[in-house]
Amino acid sequence: MKKSYLKYVFIGALIAVLILVLCFLIDFVRVSNLDHPIFCKRVREYWDGGSYECYGLFYKVNAYADGFNHYGRMEIGPYWMEFQP
Template sequence: MKKVILVLVLVLLLLINIFMLDYLRALNDKKPIFAIRTEIYKDGGTSIYYGLFYKVIDYNQIDGRKDVVFESIFISKGFVP
C-alpha cells in the first residue's frame, strides 16, 4: 500500500513540475517544452500547443501580437488569431 501511495505522489509531483515549467516558459514568452503543437495559423505563424489540462498560444502575427499565452483547457475565451 505504501508503494502505491508513493508512486501516486511521485506522478503527481512530476505532472505539477511539467505544468509549472511550461507555465514559467510562457511567462517569459518562450515556447512550451511538454506541450504538443496542434495548429499553425497563416497569420505569420501563430501556433497552438496542448499539454495535459492546459493550452499555450504562441502568437506570431505579422502586424500584431508576438507573445505567448498560457490558458486552461477548461476555460473557453473564444480564441481569434
C-alpha cells in the same frame, strides 16, 4: 503486506503528480518569458505568420505571432480557452 503495498502505491501516485506539476510549471515560466513551451504538442498552426495552439496535459498554450516570426503574446490556460488573434 497489504499496508506496505498501499504505501508504495501512494508514493508512486505522489511522484506522478509532482512530475505533472513540474512539467506545467516549466511551461508556465517559459510562456511567461515568451519562450516556446517544452511539454506540449502543437495541434494547430495558423497562416498568419506563425501563430499556433498546443496542448499539454491539462492545459493549452496559444502563441500569437506578429507576422515576422516574433511572438508578441503567449497565453496558457484550460482546454476551453479560445484562440483570439
